Amino acid sequence: MVEREISYRLFAKEFNDSTFNIHAKLEQLNQSEGRAPNFLVTPAGLRINRLFVVGVVTEIDNIGTDNDLWRARVVDPTGAFIIYAGQYQPEAAVFLSTLEVPSYVSVVGKARTYEPEDGSVFVSIRPEEMNVVDASIRDRWIVDTAELTLDRINIFSDALSSGLKGSELHEYLTMKGAPENQAEGIVLALDYYQTDEGYLKDLKTALRDGLRSIDLTGSGGSAVEADNEEFILGLMKEMDVGKGVDYGELIGTARSRGMSENAVETAVRSLLSNGQCYEPRIGILKVVS
Amino acid sequence: MDDKLAPHIEELTKALGNTNVLMIREELETLLKFRVPMEEAKRTVLRKFRSTFLPVKQIKDLSAGLKAFEISGRIIEIEEKTVNLHGNVSTIFSGTLADETGACSFTAWFDFSLKKGDAICIKNASTRSWHNRPELNFGERSDVLKIPDDSFPELEELTRTSPKKLNDIAYTDMTTSAVAMVVKLYHKNIKMREREMTIIEGVIGDDTAKLPFTSWIPLSDVDIGSVIRFDGASVRMFRGLPSININENTSVTIVDPSFEEVPFTFDSISQKPGPLPIGEILLKDGLFDVAAVGNIISIRPGSGIIQRCPVCNRVIQKNTCRAHGPTESVQDMRIKVILDDGTGAVSVMLNRENSEIVYGKSMFEAEEIIRTAMSQDAVFEDMKRALTGKYLGVRGNTSRTEFGVTLVAESVWSPDDDMKVRVSDLLGLLEPVGENING
Numbered sequence: 111m112v113e114r115e116i117s118y119r120l121f122a123k124e125f126n127d128s129t130f131n132i133h134a135k136l137e138q139l140n141q142s143e144g145r146a147p148n149f150l151v152t153p154a155g156l157r158i159n160r161l162f163v164v165g166v167v168t169e170i171d172n173i174g175t176d177n178d179l180w181r182a183r184v185v186d187p188t189g190a191f192i193i194y195a196g197q198y199q200p201e202a203a204v205f206l207s208t209l210e211v212p213s214y215v216s217v218v219g220k221a222r223t224y225e226p227e228d229g230s231v232f233v234s235i236r237p238e239e240m241n242v243v244d245a246s247i248r249d250r251w252i253v254d255t256a257e258l259t260l261d262r263i264n265i266f267s268d269a270l271s272s273g274l275k276g277s278e279l280h281e282y283l284t285m286k287g288a289p290e291n292q293a294e295g296i297v298l299a300l301d302y303y304q305t306d307e308g309y310l311k312d313l314k315t316a317l318r319d320g321l322r323s324i325d326l327t328g329s330g331g332s333a334v335e336a337d338n339e340e341f342i343l344g345l346m347k348e349m350d351v352g353k354g355v356d357y358g359e360l361i362g363t364a365r366s367r368g369m370s371e372n373a374v375e376t377a378v379r380s381l382l383s384n385g386q387c388y389e390p391r392i393g394i395l396k397v398v399s
Numbered sequence: 400m401d402d403k404l405a406p407h408i409e410e411l412t413k414a415l416g417n418t419n420v421l422m423i424r425e426e427l428e429t430l431l432k433f434r435v436p437m438e439e440a441k442r443t444v445l446r447k448f449r450s451t452f453l454p455v456k457q458i459k460d461l462s463a464g465l466k467a468f469e470i471s472g473r474i475i476e477i478e479e480k481t482v483n484l485h486g487n488v489s490t491i492f493s494g495t496l497a498d499e500t501g502a503c504s505f506t507a508w509f510d511f512s513l514k515k516g517d518a519i520c521i522k523n524a525s526t527r528s529w530h531n532r533p534e535l536n537f538g539e540r541s542d543v544l545k546i547p548d549d550s551f552p553e554l555e556e557l558t559r560t561s562p563k564k565l566n567d568i569a570y571t572d573m574t575t576s577a578v579a580m581v582v583k584l585y586h587k588n589i590k591m592r593e594r595e596m597t598i599i600e601g602v603i604g605d606d607t608a609k610l611p612f613t614s615w616i617p618l619s620d621v622d623i624g625s626v627i628r629f630d631g632a633s634v635r636m637f638r639g640l641p642s643i644n645i646n647e648n649t650s651v652t653i654v655d656p657s658f659e660e661v662p663f664t665f666d667s668i669s670q671k672p673g674p675l676p677i678g679e680i681l682l683k684d685g686l687f688d689v690a691a692v693g694n695i696i697s698i699r700p701g702s703g704i705i706q707r708c709p710v711c712n713r714v715i716q717k718n719t720c721r722a723h724g725p726t727e728s729v730q731d732m733r734i735k736v737i738l739d740d741g742t743g744a745v746s747v748m749l750n751r752e753n754s755e756i757v758y759g760k761s762m763f764e765a766e767e768i769i770r771t772a773m774s775q776d777a778v779f780e781d782m783k784r785a786l787t788g789k790y791l792g793v794r795g796n797t798s799r800t801e802f803g804v805t806l807v808a809e810s811v812w813s814p815d816d817d818m819k820v821r822v823s824d825l826l827g828l829l830e831p832v833g834e835n836i837n838g
Contacts, residue, residue: 116678162739162741239697253821257825321826321829
């Protein structure tokens with residue numbers, strides 16, 4: 111039985127720095143009865159086939175000529191993932207064709223590389239599953255990804271200071287308890303990219319900046335915001351007797367129930383941009399039913 | 400020419416294990432002389448040598464359905480049996496083979512004149528699934544060689560069951576001993592060979608894991624909260640999960656924690672298990688009462704409103720049960736998700752109750768969606784929209800099936816660990832980097 115490929119977590123910087131694609135080898139094809147995936151090896155030693163990312167969609171274009179081919183940029187704090195969905199990813203293509211920009215999305219997909227003649231390598235994601243998510247999931251993804259990336263950086267750092275290479279390094283890492291895939295990835299990455307402490311340091315800086323970008327103000331950050339939105343939405347439904355809700359009245363009622371004017375404003379703005387409510391006339395809000 | 404061949408030969412040697420490099424080279428060169436393309440030639444060489452040089456396995460590496468491998472060990476038990484196979488009476492030998500990594504039952508379909516205590520090497524052995532664990536099989540087409548006696552630990556050492564932590568008990572243990580606390584216990588009346596009898600079922604736990612147990616003998620003075628020491632209990636496997644079976648060959652004594660220190664208490668065992676990385680959960684074929692947190696990366700087909708057979712509870716389609724033919728149907732709801740935390744992916748099964756919690760809609764609301772949309776797929780599509788990408792915490796038992804490891808959820812929740820703490824912990828680990836770069 112072939113195990114399901116893990117959906118690895120990594121930031122756009124590490125993904126886009128990757129240029130080393132390995133195709134299935136004879137030996138693997140024989141072992142797995144002809145089903146051996148291609149892998150992308152990242153400079154920090156991750157060997158990925160499938161990945162899971164959460165970010166903001168900032169651009170969506172249909173670049174296809176005869177058939178639809180949707181290209182989207184999904185941005186995380188360190189850079190952007192490029193996503194292509196064509197005729198063989200019908201669900202993702204339909205999803206992208208109706209998606210509003212900007213919005214938070216989650217993407218499960220396979221790492222693809224395109225290598226034109228001149229030696230350059232372009233990496234992208236071929237989506238399998240896409241969905242709209244909220245800001246709290248984006249934040250948590252950043253934290254998860256930073257944790258997992260830092261673990262990998264530390265193992266890589268240890269590998270560098272061991273001074274070993276090839277199968278000796280593989281043995282050393284396995285002995286230290288590194289998962290098989292990681293031990294193999296690090297050996298491959300070291301050989302191909304000659305990754306050094308400098309690169310790991312850059313990556314750490316990117317992690318730190320990414321974590322700092324998370325807005326944790328308020329008593330729990332975005333989770334509270336989501337609650338506020340829920341609350342305001344409920345309030346609008348409650349106050350609407352048919353012609354919508356006056357913005358001023360909404361603030362008044364929300365304040366009387368213990369919510370600050372600022373919070374109401376933030377929630378309303380977010381609800382408007384998510385398309386959960388609209389302004390039929392200036393100063394009047396209506397819930398999208 | 401030689402230099403060009405070297406990488407290919409290296410690849411072949413690696414794929415074949417410890418094979419004679421010269422023989423590979425000779426074979427490859429011959430094929431290339433006949434202008435066989437390189438890839439095709441490599442394939443042929445691989446096929447040829449694979450049958451002569453069998454992969455060597457240890458008992459801990461065995462799984463059901465392996466073919467053509469080599470294994471060595473010491474026979475710790477063997478008995479002759481007469482079986483009736485398709486009308487032919489034949490003699491087979493079954494017993495137990497052990498090495499440093501564990502023990503495994505075997506059947507020899509041919510008389511190799513083996514006896515208890517022999518150290519042997521079997522070439523061209525295979526395995527099949529027997530009582531949910533791999534069983535070694537070898538017969539006329541296998542070669543069995545006696546090997547030097549000192550290749551393996553003494554018989555006595557191999558058969559002694561030293562006390563184990565519950566987490567370390569695996570299919571490689573035919574019998575086991577441990578110290579553990581009873582955390583669940585109930586009596587059950589069953590009918591065995593036309594005779595009513597009462598057995599005890601329950602759950603035991605220590606500081607490493609919990610496991611189900613069955614006692615076929617009365618356990619006097621043992622109740623929930625008792626700490627017991629058992630020796631020589633047999634280990635049965637079900638879908639990769641071991642269960643402890645106490646029978647007349649097992650000795651059970653009660654341990655008094657006030658005289659003998661044990662590294663667990665009733666509270667520590669009955670606590671909700673902390674989430675494990677999924678990669679770690681996958682290392683075991685089955686685990687009892689574990690928790691995991693990850694993202695729902697996929698909702699699998701078969702999720703949504705389903706129909707069950709009222710007799711056997713199987714999922715049925717078009718009011719026809721595979722076992723019971725045309726039948727009434729019982730409506731049910733379930734969700735199958737793939738949960739992935741970046742270290743591994745596990746399928747999670749949610750029953751109706753847990754599905755309703757996760758989905759946020761009751762089964763009746765889901766039925767309404769189907770009625771409004773006039774499509775059976777509407778609920779599945781809606782579930783995908785509502786859940787894909789979201790975080791989910793689950794607790795339950797895992798088992799290995801033909802589709803990989805599955806966790807059947809007993810409880811579910813939406814993870815709410817404190818982001819602030821995690822972020823500041825991480826920044827604490829990362830700050831020094833910043834100083835170096837800025838300074």
